[in-house]
């Protein structure tokens with residue numbers, strides 16, 4: 001069963017930044033770029049560090065893991081640089097009535 005959660009107002013996240021939220025039992029990293037939102041699992045696939053503490057690369061639509069510097073596509077979850085070699089799960093995220101909705105399956 002998918003878990004759909006309104007995690008925050010869009011304005012609660014500054015453009016070009018990320019925040020962590022619990023959706024069901026999953027820790028999700030929600031990223032805002034302009035008025036677009038993305039959601040990926042908040043655990044780096046290399047080691048157990050939060051991607052939401054990393055830097056958002058707006059033009060590339062990627063987030064950089066602050067620990068060892070791998071970047072991950074916010075659209076596919078695929079790592080774009082080493083040392084991570086596995087993707088992170090990507091979730092559906094959208095804005096409804098000014099609120100960010102995330103769906104975790």
Ligand code: FES
Nearest residue numbers: 044046047065068
């Ligand atoms: S923990 Fe993320 S790249 Fe190492």
